Amino acid sequence: MKDIVMKPSILVARAVFPEVLTKLAQHFEIESNQADETWSKAQLTEKLHGKVGAFTTGTDRIDAEVLAACPQLKICANMAVGYNNFDIAAMTAAGVLATNTPDVLTETTADFGFALMMATARRMTESEHYLRAGKWTKWSYDMFAGSDIHGATLGILGMGRIGQGIAKRGAHGFGMNVIYHNRSRLDATSEAACKARYVSKEELLKTADHLVLVLPYSAASHHAIGAAELAQMKPTATLVNIARGGIVDDAALAAALRDKRIAAAGLDVFEGEPAVHPDLLTVPNVVLTPHIASSSVPTRLAMANLAADNLIAFFTQGKALTPLNA
Ligand code: DGY
Numbered sequence: 001m002k003d004i005v006m007k008p009s010i011l012v013a014r015a016v017f018p019e020v021l022t023k024l025a026q027h028f029e030i031e032s033n034q035a036d037e038t039w040s041k042a043q044l045t046e047k048l049h050g051k052v053g054a055f056t057t058g059t060d061r062i063d064a065e066v067l068a069a070c071p072q073l074k075i076c077a078n079m080a081v082g083y084n085n086f087d088i089a090a091m092t093a094a095g096v097l098a099t100n101t102p103d104v105l106t107e108t109t110a111d112f113g114f115a116l117m118m119a120t121a122r123r124m125t126e127s128e129h130y131l132r133a134g135k136w137t138k139w140s141y142d143m144f145a146g147s148d149i150h151g152a153t154l155g156i157l158g159m160g161r162i163g164q165g166i167a168k169r170g171a172h173g174f175g176m177n178v179i180y181h182n183r184s185r186l187d188a189t190s191e192a193a194c195k196a197r198y199v200s201k202e203e204l205l206k207t208a209d210h211l212v213l214v215l216p217y218s219a220a221s222h223h224a225i226g227a228a229e230l231a232q233m234k235p236t237a238t239l240v241n242i243a244r245g246g247i248v249d250d251a252a253l254a255a256a257l258r259d260k261r262i263a264a265a266g267l268d269v270f271e272g273e274p275a276v277h278p279d280l281l282t283v284p285n286v287v288l289t290p291h292i293a294s295s296s297v298p299t300r301l302a303m304a305n306l307a308a309d310n311l312i313a314f315f316t317q318g319k320a321l322t323p324l325n326a
Helices: 018-025 041-048 063-067 086-093 106-121 124-132 162-175 188-194 201-207 227-232 250-258 295-315
Strands: 009-012 029-032 053-056 075-078 097-099 153-157 177-181 194-199 210-213 236-240 266-267 286-288
Touching: 009 018, 018 029, 018 053, 018 295, 041 063, 053 295, 063 086, 075 295, 086 097, 097 295, 106 162, 106 194, 106 210, 106 236, 106 266, 106 286, 106 295, 124 286, 153 162, 153 201, 162 177, 162 188, 162 194, 177 201, 188 194, 227 250, 250 266
Parallel strands: 009 029, 009 053, 053 075, 075 097, 153 177, 153 210, 177 194, 210 236, 236 266, 266 286
Antiparallel strands: none
C-alpha cells in the first residue's frame, strides 16, 4: 500500500496572483483569502492556528501574541521588503523564520520615488485638480510655478538599495547634487556610483531642495521627521515619503504645508494607513498615493513569486532564499 504524504498546511493571508496560488498548491494545502477580506488580529490568529507556514503582506501583524496561539508555525514569508509588521525578536524566540522580498522591487520603487518627487516639485496633482474643476480660463506667467529637479540638491534619508537607486537617477539622469544621511556611511565605491556625499541629518535637512525618505520604520525612526525637523528645511523644499507611515509626523507635516513652511510634499505611506490624517486631505500642496511605490505588474508578480519560493524552498530544501532571522 502506498503511503499517503500529507502536504504542509499554509495560510495565504491576502489575495494574490492566481498563478502564484497555483504554484503554491503544488506543494501545500492552502487556506487562502482570495476574497481579500480585512481580518482582525483575532481572525488572522484563528486562521493561522494549525498552519506551518504563512504567506503574509505588510498588513499582517505577526507578534508574540499571535505566535503563542500558533505553535505549529515555522515560517512567515512576507510579500514586501519592509517587515515592520513582524516582531522579529518574538519570531526568533518562537523558532519562526521570517523572510522578505528584497532586490526584486528596488528599481520599480526607485522609479516611483523619483516620479513622486517630480510630481510634487512641479505641482502636478494640484494643477490637475484645478483643470478638472474647470478653473483654467487663461494662461498666466506664474501658473503653478514649481521648483526644478535638474541641478537641484537631492537629499536622501536612508541610503539602502532603493535610496541608492533614487540617488543614481538624480545624479546621472538629472545632474542633481546628491547628499545623504544613513545609520552607516556607504563605502567609497557605492558613494562614487551614486555621486553622493554623506552629511549629518542636520545638514541634510537644511540643504536639500528635495528630501526623499527611504529608511526602514522602527522605534528609532518613529517621527524622524516632525515639527522640529520640518522647521530646519528650506521654505522652498519638498519632502517625499515612500518608506513607511510613522516616520513622518503627519499632523506636523500638514501644519507645515498649510503654513507654507515647506513648499510641498509627496506621500505614498501614512501613519495608521489606510486611514489618512484628515489635515493632509485639506492642504493643496501635497501629492497623495495609496502605498503603491512597488506596484508595477512585473514587480508585484516578482514579489509574490519570491515570497512563494521562500515557502517552497524552506519546506523542500530546509532553507529559505531571503531569510531575515536565519
Ligand atoms: C514593501 O515592499 O515594503 C512595500 O512597502 C510594499 O508593501
